[in-house]
Amino acid sequence: MTDTICAIATGMSVGAISIIRLSGPDAITVVNDLFIEKDLTKVRTHTIHYGHLYDNDILLDEVLVMIMLAPKTYTKENIVEINCHGGINTTTKILETLLKKNVRLATPGEYTKRAFLNGRISLLEAESVNDLINATNDASRIMALNNIGGKLTKQIRDIREKMGKVLANIEVNIDYPEYEDELQVTHDLMHQYLTKFSTDLSLLVDNAKNGKLINNGINVAIIGKPNVGKSSILNFLLDEDKAIVTDIPGTTRDIVEGSITLNGVRINFIDTAGIRETTDTVEQIGVLKSKEKAEKADLVIYVVNNNEELTEEEIKLLDNLKDKEIIILVNKNDLPTKIDVEKIKKYDIVYGNTKNFDGLENLKKAIIEKFELEKIVNNDMSYLSNIRQIDLINKAKEAIDTALKSEKDGMEVDIIEIDLKLAWNLLGELIGDAYTDELVDNIFSNFCLGK
């Protein structure tokens, strides 16, 4: 990290202004070589300078140059940002000229990686920078912004530090039994500590489920036998005629998708082929795909026809989905009732029809209630959210629960300590207080250039 890096920080397209960013010990001298109006090595930190960049005697552009001296910068290194005219040609020309000097092109995410390696931000905060850039809805944007603020890191670091103290205490007890002044970590005390850690981690694990929903959205598969009105319902939910609706059973053969936002959370709806026994090969593939989509969905909207009796096949399919979140929509309630809802009364049921659109708003309400969307977005939204984070917090929680179990089984403190230490390590990996180079390379390779 002793070299100076350089990249275009703005998107590569036609625009009013582009920003080229340099970070490292030579950032200022390199730009100063091209800048003719004044000596940029003599200016105060965090100041902006108007002038022109030249490649020898050839004018490159009229620019504003921002000088930021270490350590109060994004990377904690010297940073220069050049605001030049936008457009691909001007921007790349300046970049090319800089690259002839003592700088190299930054790798994806390298600025944020330096911010992390130089100790300015935690790994969680660094990941949140990427989440913020990639946010596609308000909720994920706010969540990312909160996490950059570091509250979540602090919360996790506090728990980890408490674990560290207990671990150190146990070590002292074992290594220096003669130090009687030192607090003895008895079984009772261990039980108290572990119970508290378990509760703290539970909260993080629960909240992480919300974080995942906010970032990935909720996948909802609309399932049911042919002709019950699935495609009509998708069209209603999306407020557009996306799926083809006819009275011919088996019209929808492929998957039709679309999304809306409910309470700031993206809901992805998937319309599927009606599920039935069929000899038509194309329809068969569609039916298989429907079952797959239902399996993978966070929620199944199971549509049945109010005007028909439930079939054995429908009941069987519902039973197969019993581990899923399900809302049953009894559609076509503009027609006489022939369905026996007694058979499905253990499920959440919404009644409606797409003829006059009665009752269908309740479908959205049911989704909001099922996933407690009001609560998710009303809280302060400091949630863990990506797979890496969720995996680590789950494992840390499991380790603490194993330790608790060992404690209950009356194991020696030095056995219990093994799992406590594991949890401590996992939290270290989570916030980046303990990390491997491979992990760090992996995380930052997902970033865009110039960030």
Ligand SMILES: Nc1nc2c(ncn2[C@@H]2O[C@H](COP(=O)(O)OP(=O)(O)O)[C@@H](O)[C@H]2O)c(=O)[nH]1
């Ligand atoms: N009367 C009535 N007809 C409906 C309703 N919803 C859909 N239909 C009709 O049922 C047929 C099948 O609808 P479609 O949405 O294609 O069902 P899918 O096969 O489950 O996707 C079409 O002729 C629709 O116009 C409803 O609520 N009431």
Ligand SMILES: [Mg+2]
């Ligand atoms: Mg259909």
